[in-house]
Amino acid sequence: KTDQYILAIETSCDETAVAIVKNGRDLLSNVVASQIESHKRFGGVVPEIASRHHIEQITIVLEEALQKAGVTMEEIDAIAVTEGPGLVGALLIGVNAAKAIAYAHQKPLVGVHHIAGHIYANRLEKEFSFPLLSLVVSGGHTELIVMKEHGDFQVIGETRDDAAGEAYDKVAKALDLPYPGGPYIDRLAAEGEATIDFPRAWLEEGSYDFSFSGLKTAVMNTLHNARQKGKTLKKEDIAASFQESVIDVLVTKTYRAAREYEVKQLIVAGGVAANKGLRAGLKEQFAGEAIDVLIPPLSLCTDNAAMIAAAGSVAFEQGHRAGLDLNANPSLSL
Ligand code: KG4
Ligand code: ZN
Numbered sequence: 001k002t003d004q005y006i007l008a009i010e011t012s013c014d015e016t017a018v019a020i021v022k023n024g025r026d027l028l029s030n031v032v033a034s035q036i037e038s039h040k041r042f043g044g045v046v047p048e049i050a051s052r053h054h055i056e057q058i059t060i061v062l063e064e065a066l067q068k069a070g071v072t073m074e075e076i077d078a079i080a081v082t083e084g085p086g087l088v089g090a091l092l093i094g095v096n097a098a099k100a101i102a103y104a105h106q107k108p109l110v111g112v113h114h115i116a117g118h119i120y121a122n123r124l125e126k127e128f129s130f131p132l133l134s135l136v137v138s139g140g141h142t143e144l145i146v147m148k149e150h151g152d153f154q155v156i157g158e159t160r161d162d163a164a165g166e167a168y169d170k171v172a173k174a175l176d177l178p179y180p181g182g183p184y185i186d187r188l189a190a191e192g193e194a195t196i197d198f199p200r201a202w203l204e205e206g207s208y209d210f211s212f213s214g215l216k217t218a219v220m221n222t223l224h225n226a227r228q229k230g231k232t233l234k235k236e237d238i239a240a241s242f243q244e245s246v247i248d249v250l251v252t253k254t255y256r257a258a259r260e261y262e263v264k265q266l267i268v269a270g271g272v273a274a275n276k277g278l279r280a281g282l283k284e285q286f287a288g289e290a291i292d293v294l295i296p297p298l299s300l301c302t303d304n305a306a307m308i309a310a311a312g313s314v315a316f317e318q319g320h321r322a323g324l325d326l327n328a329n330p331s332l333s334l
Contacts, residue, residue: 006316007065007076007101008309009058011094012086012114013139014045016057017305018065020076024313027124028069030299030306033057036180043179044169047087054093062097065305073105080312083111083322084332085140091328099324110312111322113334115141116153118269120314121300121307129264129292135254137278138270139165139180142210144254145334146261150314153334156257157208164246165272167212171219171242175235186275189243192236196222198245208257215245243277251281258291267294273301 003022010017019030035053039045066073081098084091095111102109118141119134128150136143142159162170165182172181177188198218201211219242226233258266266286272278279295286293300306 004313004316005071005076006078006080006110006309006313008080008112008305008312009062009094009098010082010114010117010303010305010308011054011058011090011097012082012084013090013303014039014050014053015303016054016061017303017308018058018061019305019309020065020069020071021124021306021309021313024310024317025124025127027306028071029065030304031061031065031068032304033061040179043173045087047089050087051089051093054090058093058097062101073101076105076107078108078110078312078316080110080112080308080316081326082114082117082308083326084114084329086114086328086330088328088330091330095326095328099326103324108316109322109324109326110316110320111326112308112312112315113332114308115143115145115269115334116311117307119145119147119153119267120311121269121296121304122267122294123310124300124306125296126292126294128267131261131263132265132267133254133258133261133263134267134269135250135273136269137164137250137272139163139169141270142212144208144257146257146263151318155334156261157210157253159210159212160203161211161213162216164210164212164250165270167216167246168272170216174220174223175238180271182272182275185239185243186277188236188239189277190240192234192238192240194241194244195237196233196241198222198241200245200249202249208253210249210253212246215242243275247275247277247281250278251285254282255285258286258289263291265292265294269296269301271302274298
């Protein structure tokens with residue numbers, strides 16, 4: 001038998017996801033049950049509700065993923081699962097499901113870091129060329145990571161406060177937009193003009209770290225001041241100004257890092273990679289460079305299990321194995 005089949009489970013936040021990937025790059029099935037509707041009315045993910053939904057959904061999603069892939073459990077070489085970071089109760093459902101399957105079918109188990117998954121989502125589209133730089137922008141993360149080879153992650157910059165997606169969601173909430181607000185701001189921004197000069201947190205000279213909480217506060221203050229003066233600001237313009245500030249910092253720091261580390265490839269990952277402004281900004285900034293810019297399709301940007309299978313495939317090949325004592329680790333580091 002020469003082909004490798006990985007079954008992966010992802011339950012770190014509010015999507016119950018199972019996928020099957022052949023030989024690390026060939027996506028056979030990718031089933032995602034989203035819970036967004038259940039969390040919307042609370043304006044954010046409620047951990048207890050997330051766990052309950054995962055329990056209800058996991059076996060259904062698992063069956064569907066196997067059926068869609070046309071693969072039997074016997075053919076699966078290993079079970080990969082997100083072990084962290086994420087919501088502990090949510091992670092536990094996936095980890096326990098993975099352990100149960102691994103035990104019942106006597107399959108090896110591989111623990112995967114959620115961010116490694118986001119990065120490896122790109123490999124389902126195109127083979128990696130090292131060294132590469134990855135910009136990970138999601139609801140929980142904003143990181144610049146250099147990879148010199150498979151499985152080797154060097155975090156060169158990260159957020160000191162809010163993640164980019166978190167800032168999007170908080171600003172969206174202040175604008176009375178539904179949760180999660182990122183896509184709504186993205187849409188409004190396209191219709192508005194960046195007329196307000198919001199701050200950009202560059203931090204110390206040469207730093208690749210990020211900070212978005214000051215920007216978020218500046219937006220809140222602008223809204224508050226306008227309200228007090230009885231002025232109405234166009235939501236579109238606020239969205240456009242906020243988005244321009246976020247993208248300016250993300251694109252500039254990413255470009256500087258790509259040059260300094262002389263990378264061959266830039267890969268963008270995480271839910272905010274779906275942002276149209278960010279995609280356009282990166283394409284424009286890297287246009288004249290011999291650096292291959294990869295941004296996965298929207299369905300692979302947000303949480304899914306295909307990315308966990310892609311990362312798990314390499315980890316499995318490199319000999320990584322987890323025991324049946326594998327535990328969820330909500331603050332796992334890369
Ligand atoms: O990677 P992801 O699905 O979950 C985490 O691991 O966090 O990312 C979700 C985040 C949310 O904050 C959401 O608002 C943001 O990604 N997002 C966007 C867009 N689409 C999703 N942010 C800005 N523009 C978008 N188009
Ligand atoms: Zn994620």
